[in-house]
Amino acid sequence: xxxxxxxxxxxxxxxxxxxxxxxxxxxxxxxxxxxxxxxxxxxxxxxxxxxxxxxxxxxxxxxxxxxxxxxxxxxxxxxxxxxxxxxxxxxxxxxxxxxxxxxxxxxxxxxxxxxxxxxxxxxxxxxxxxxxxxxxxx
Amino acid sequence: xxxxxxxxxxxxxxxxxxxxxxxxxxxxxxxxxxxxxxxxxxxxxxxxxxxxxxxxxxxxxxxxxxxxxxxxxxxxxxxxxxxxxxxxxxxxxxxxxxxxxxxxxxxxxxxxxxxxxxxxxxxxxxxxxxxxxxxxxxxxxxxxxxxxxxxxxxxxxxxxxxxxxxxxxxxxxxxxxxxxxxxxxxxxxxxxxxxxxxxxxxxxxxxxxxxxxxxxxxxxxxxxxxxxxxxxxxxxxxxxxxxxxxxxxxxxxxxxxxxxxxxxxxxxxxxxxxxxxxxxxxxxxxxxxxxxxxxxxxxxxxxxxxxxxxxxxxxxxxxxxxxxxxxxxxxxxxxxxxxxxxxxxxxxxxxxxxxxxxxxxxxxxxxxxxxxxxxxxxxxxxxxxxxxxxxxxxxxxxxxxxxxxxxxxxxxxxxxxxxxxxxxxxxxxxxxxxxxxxxxxxxxxxxxxxxxxxxxxxxxxxxxxxxxxxxxxxxxxxxxxx
Numbered sequence: 040x041x042x043x044x045x046x047x048x049x050x051x052x053x054x055x056x057x058x059x060x061x062x063x064x065x066x067x068x069x070x071x072x073x074x075x076x077x078x079x080x081x082x083x084x085x086x087x088x089x090x091x092x093x094x095x096x097x098x099x100x101x102x103x104x105x106x107x108x109x110x111x112x113x114x115x116x117x118x119x120x121x122x123x124x125x126x127x128x129x130x131x132x133x134x135x136x137x138x139x140x141x142x143x144x145x146x147x148x149x150x151x152x153x154x155x156x157x158x159x160x161x162x163x164x165x166x167x168x169x170x171x172x173x174x175x176x177x
Numbered sequence: 178x179x180x181x182x183x184x185x186x187x188x189x190x191x192x193x194x195x196x197x198x199x200x201x202x203x204x205x206x207x208x209x210x211x212x213x214x215x216x217x218x219x220x221x222x223x224x225x226x227x228x229x230x231x232x233x234x235x236x237x238x239x240x241x242x243x244x245x246x247x248x249x250x251x252x253x254x255x256x257x258x259x260x261x262x263x264x265x266x267x268x269x270x271x272x273x274x275x276x277x278x279x280x281x282x283x284x285x286x287x288x289x290x291x292x293x294x295x296x297x298x299x300x301x302x303x304x305x306x307x308x309x310x311x312x313x314x315x316x317x318x319x320x321x322x323x324x325x326x327x328x329x330x331x332x333x334x335x336x337x338x339x340x341x342x343x344x345x346x347x348x349x350x351x352x353x354x355x356x357x358x359x360x361x362x363x364x365x366x367x368x369x370x371x372x373x374x375x376x377x378x379x380x381x382x383x384x385x386x387x388x389x390x391x392x393x394x395x396x397x398x399x400x401x402x403x404x405x406x407x408x409x410x411x412x413x414x415x416x417x418x419x420x421x422x423x424x425x426x427x428x429x430x431x432x433x434x435x436x437x438x439x440x441x442x443x444x445x446x447x448x449x450x451x452x453x454x455x456x457x458x459x460x461x462x463x464x465x466x467x468x469x470x471x472x473x474x475x476x477x478x479x480x481x482x483x484x485x486x487x488x489x490x491x492x493x494x495x496x497x498x499x500x501x502x503x504x505x506x507x508x509x510x511x512x513x514x515x516x517x518x519x520x521x522x523x524x525x526x527x528x529x530x531x532x533x534x535x536x537x538x539x540x541x542x543x544x545x546x547x548x549x550x551x552x553x554x555x556x557x558x559x560x561x562x563x564x565x566x567x568x569x570x571x572x573x574x575x576x577x578x579x580x581x582x583x584x585x586x587x588x589x590x591x592x593x594x595x596x597x598x599x600x601x602x603x604x605x606x607x608x609x610x611x612x613x614x615x616x617x618x619x620x621x622x623x624x625x626x627x628x629x630x631x632x633x634x635x636x637x638x639x640x641x642x643x644x645x646x647x648x649x650x651x652x653x654x655x656x657x658x659x
Contacts, residue, residue, distance in 0.1 A: 045591050047589050047591070048250065048589060049222055049224075049249045049250045049586055049587075049589060050249055050250065050251065050256055050585070050586045051252075051590075052589065052590050052591060075590075076314065077619075094433075095437060098449075099433065099436065099437075102433070103433070106429050109425075109429075110369060110373065110426070113373050113422050113425075114372055114373055114375075114422075116315045116317075140314060140315035142313055142314070142315055142316075142616045142617070143616075146616075146617045146618055146619050146620075147313065147314035147315065147383070147616075147617055147619075147620070148383075148590070148594070148617055148619040148620045148622075148623050149314065149383050149384045149590070149617075149620060149623065150314040150382060150383040150384065150659075152277040152278060152425040152428070153277045153425050153426075153428055153429040153432075154429075155252040155273075155277075155432070155450060156252065156253075156273075156432065156436065156448075156449040156450040156452065157251075157252035157253070157450045159449065159450075174252060176252065176276075176277045176278075176425075177383075177384050177590070
C-alpha cells in the first residue's frame with residue numbers, strides 16, 4: 040500500500056515514499072515532506088498549484104520535484120496535503136493541492152531549506168514496489 | 178540510531194589527546210583530521226568519518242580534511258567540516274561544502290545592562306522581542322525589496338542595511354569582512370532565489386535559529402574578556418540565523434548544476450552529495466559570485482534583526498545600548514592567505530558549521546580586538562550554555578584558523594518530538610529561569626535542549642585542541658525560537 044515514512048538523519052530528516060508505481064512513490068515522498076513540517080491531515084486542499092520539472096535521471100528528478108514544492112511553499116506561504124504526479128521518462132507534470140500557512144493551526148515545526156542528494160535513492164524493490172527517498176535540510 | 182563502522186569506512190587513529198587521523202589511503206589525496214575528545218569520537222556517527230574521508234578525495238585539497246569537535250553527519254561535507262583548496266592546483270568549490278544556509282552565523286550584542294536590570298521585566302522584554310522580530314515558518318518582514326534594492330543589498334550586505342537606516346556605521350567594524358563581502362555578483366543569483374527572499378529580510382527563520390538574551394555566568398580569561406568588553410553578570414543578546422530563502426535557493430540550484438557538470442570537468446564524485454566544480458571554471462566562478470551575494474544577504478539580515486532588537490529593547494529598557502561584540506559566519510567559502518610549510522598561499526577555505534578563529538594580531542580583525550584574537554561565538558540550544566571563545570595562532574596550523582560552531586544534534590528531530598512535548602519543555606525551562614517565545618510547540622519539542630550534544634564538552638575539546646580559547650560562559654535568559 041502506498042505510504043510515506045521518515046528515516047533517521049542526525050541533523051536533518053529523511054523522507055521516503057513507498058508505492059506500487061514510481062509516480063505514486065513521488066507523491067508519497069512529497070506527503071512525507073509535508074509531515075516534516077506539520078500534520079498533513081491539518082492541511083486543507085483548497086489551492087491547486089501546477090508543477091513541471093525535467094532532470095537527467097530519476098534521482099535528480101525526485102530532488103527537483105521536492106525542491107519545486109519547497110519553492111512554492113516558501114514563495115506562496117503554502118502547505119500541501121495532496122499531490123497528483125504524472126511521469127513521462129525523466130519529465131514530471133504534477134498538481135499539488137494545499138492552503139495558506141496558518142501558524143496557529145498548523146504549528147509548523149520547521150522550514151525546509153532544500154532537498155539534498157544525501158541518501159538519495161529511487162528504485163524498484165524485488166517485490167516490484169518503488170521507493171523514492173532523500174534527506175531534506177531543515 | 179547511529180551508523181557504526183563497516184569495513185569500507187576507515188577508523189580514526191589517535192594522534193594526540195584531542196587529535197585523531199584517518200591516514201590517506203586509496204583515492205584520498207590527504208588525511209582526514211578530527212579534533213575531539215575520546216568521548217566525542219566514540220559518540221560520533223561513522224558517517225562523519227566517511228564524509229571527511231570523501232572530502233579528502235576532492236581535487237586540489239590542501240593539507241587535510243578537518244572535522245571540528247561538534248562534527249556530525251551532514252550532506253557531502255560533515256557539519257563541522259573544514260577544507261581548503263588551491264585553485265591553481267585544480268582546487269574545487271563545493272555548494273555542499275558551504276551548505277544551504279549560506280553564511281548562517283551568530284551575532285552577539287552588548288546591552289550595557291546587568292542581570293538586575295532585566296529581572297523584573299523578562300516577560301515583557303520577551304513579548305517585545307517576539308512581537309518585533311518575525312520568527313517561524315511563513316513569517317515575513319516589513320521590508321519588501323524590489324529588484325534594484327535587492328541587488329544593492331546583495332552587493333552591500335550589512336553596509337547596505339546601515340545605509341538604509343538599520344543600525345549604526347560603528348556596527349560594521351565588528352562584522353567579518355567589515356559587513357560587506359567583496360566579489361558578490363547579484364547577476365549570478367537567479368530570479369527564483371531573489372523571489373524567495375523578497376519578503377524574508379529581517380526574519381529569523383526556524384529550526385535551530387533563535388534570538389537569545391543571555392547572562393555571562395563565568396569568565397575564563399579576564400584579559401581577553403576586557404578586550405571584548407564583557408564581564409560576569411553582563412546581559413548580552415545573540416542572534417543565530419542566516420541568508421534565509423535566498424541562500425537556500427542558491428544552494429539548491431548550484432548543487433544540481435555541480436552534479437550535472439562534474440563529468441565535463443573530469444571530476445569523479447565518490448558521492449553525488451559532494452557536488453563541486455573547479456574554482457577556475459564557469460560554474461565554480463558563478464557559484465562563488467552567487468555565494469558571496471548570499472553572504473551579504475545573511476549579513477544584511479542579521480543587521481536588520483539587530484535594528485529590530487534595539488527597538489524592542491527601547492520600549493522596555495530605554496537605557497540599554499545594544500552595540501556589537503562581533504558577528505561570525507559559520508557556513509562559507511572564503512579566499513584567505515594561509516602559511517603552508519613556510520609558504521604563504523591563497524586558499525579557498527570551506528567552513529561548513531565551523532567558525533573562523535584567527536589568532537591575535539591578525540590584520541582582518543578590528544584594532545580593538547586585534548590583540549585578543551577573533552571572537553568565536555558558540556550558540557547553545559535554549560536551555561544550555563553558550564560560549565564566547567577567542568581564536569589562536571595555533572589554529573592557523575591546525576585547522577586553517579577554524580573552530581567549532583555549536584553543540585550539534587545528538588538526537589534526530591523525530592526522536593526528539595516523540596520524547597518531549599513543547600509545552601513541557603517551555604515549563605521546565607521556566608523553572609530554570611529561561612523565558613521561551615515560539616510560534617510552534619512541535620518546533621520547541623524538536624529543539625529541546627536534551628536533543629543536542631553537551632556544548633561544554635565540544636567547547637572544552639576545541640579549547641584543549643588549541644583551536645580557540647575559552648573566554649566566557651553564558652546562560653540563556655530569554656529565547657525567541659523560530
